[in-house]
Amino acid sequence: MNVVPQISAFDLLADIERRSLAHAAGMPEQIEAPGLWRGIGFRVGDRFLASTIADVNEILSVPPLTHVPGTRHWVLGVANVRGVLAPVIDLKTFLGGTRTITTDSSRVLLVRQQAGSVGLLVDEVLGQRNFVNTQKLENAELDENYARFVYESYVLGDVQWSLFSMAELVRAPDFLAA
Template sequence: MSENAALTPFELLAHYERACIAHSIGATEQVATEGLWRGIGFRVGRRAFVSGIDEINELLAVPALTQVPGTQPWLMGVANVRGNLVPAIDLGRFLFDERTPASERTRLLLVRQHGGTVGLLVDEVFGQRTMDDDRRGEGEEENDPRLARFVTGNIRLGEQSFGLFSMSRLVRAPDFRQAAL
């Protein structure tokens, strides 16, 4: 007979909870390898970027949007994401004044900001990228003045160059926070 058979339903649930917590703690330790930085790669226009995995909460297919009158052209509208209104920003239009074309690869990156969450429309998401912490600090400077305040450096991963894009700098930028005309 199993040792769990003698337990009351409450004791059995408590046993399962302890087992789940022990499992999740072990899984976190295995994933968080010291000295490695993990990010999410994405494309805006012709530029590829990577942002820390801790800066991006979620990736979504672009939901239905409701336009908001009297706002900057880069504010596409608001989306209902699980009962929460999330402003959707066309990141290509904000950065380069070029509208992001809708395609099957277009995604909305959900990013936390003071007072809520904001969705950033990008052309494509490449998925997770991993690199050594030391290598991340060796990135070349950003030459494009439109990006210099958000991109902390440029690095090569394989055959592709990525700008290290700081979402926290973006959401704190005064012009980003001022969407009203």
């Protein structure tokens, strides 16, 4: 008589996971492709910007805000994000534009900074964007309000995309002086 060894459900699932991971190709953001840049695309006014996926911790619908007296005109207030207060900045106003009119498309990009997270109000989030070196433009950004945070520009279809450094933004002295 043949005796079949009994295997527990846990051991069976662990074996399936081990074999699956051994053959996994990797997540799209983990696959390296020379000359390829990936990020989150968003719109501020009529400008199309993109930041690295690592720079944007979370994308939120516009939360209820509490005004904070004595702050700069581009600070919209603070939001309670899962029990943590995060200041919310109107990115377009900070960069020298007019106040963003909040619509159903408006979103808040949650970005980590030294003292916690900060929310950046943008007109619209446009999802993941991929750029290759052949789409790179020579002149990155001409507007000085944006130029200090833009390190490259690409053209995709008829749209110019500027790569926006959230790390530079949250370290800027005028941003920190909110």
